[in-house]
Amino acid sequence: MGGPRKVQGSEDWLGALQNAVKDGAEPVPEGWKSAAELATEIRRSRPHTMRIVRELLLAGRAESRKFRIWVGNRTYPVPHYKLNEDSKITKSDSN
Secondary structure, three states, X not given: OOOOOOOOOHHHHHHHHHHHHHOOOOOOOOOOEXXXXXXXXXXXXXXXXXXXXXXXXXXXXXXXXXXXXXXXXEEEEEEEEEEOHHHOOOHHHHO
16 A cells, blocks of 8 residues: 655645635634633633533623634634623722
């Protein structure tokens, strides 16, 4: 058995197709974080973080939106979360 056949110009096509797929990825705006990023930031497990996020979403204190991001060799729709402006705690609130 032999390896894959090399067709003249196939690298050009392969590169063009990969770039077209990568172009489908969206940049995530500032302030939006995935569950994995939030879990790392607050030093909690991902399931515990999602429990907190769900409560915030139900209370209307946070919002959710899916962004297509490049993971490995393809794009995936990944939910990201953002606190509403009125839910953020300022330094004067914590004193």
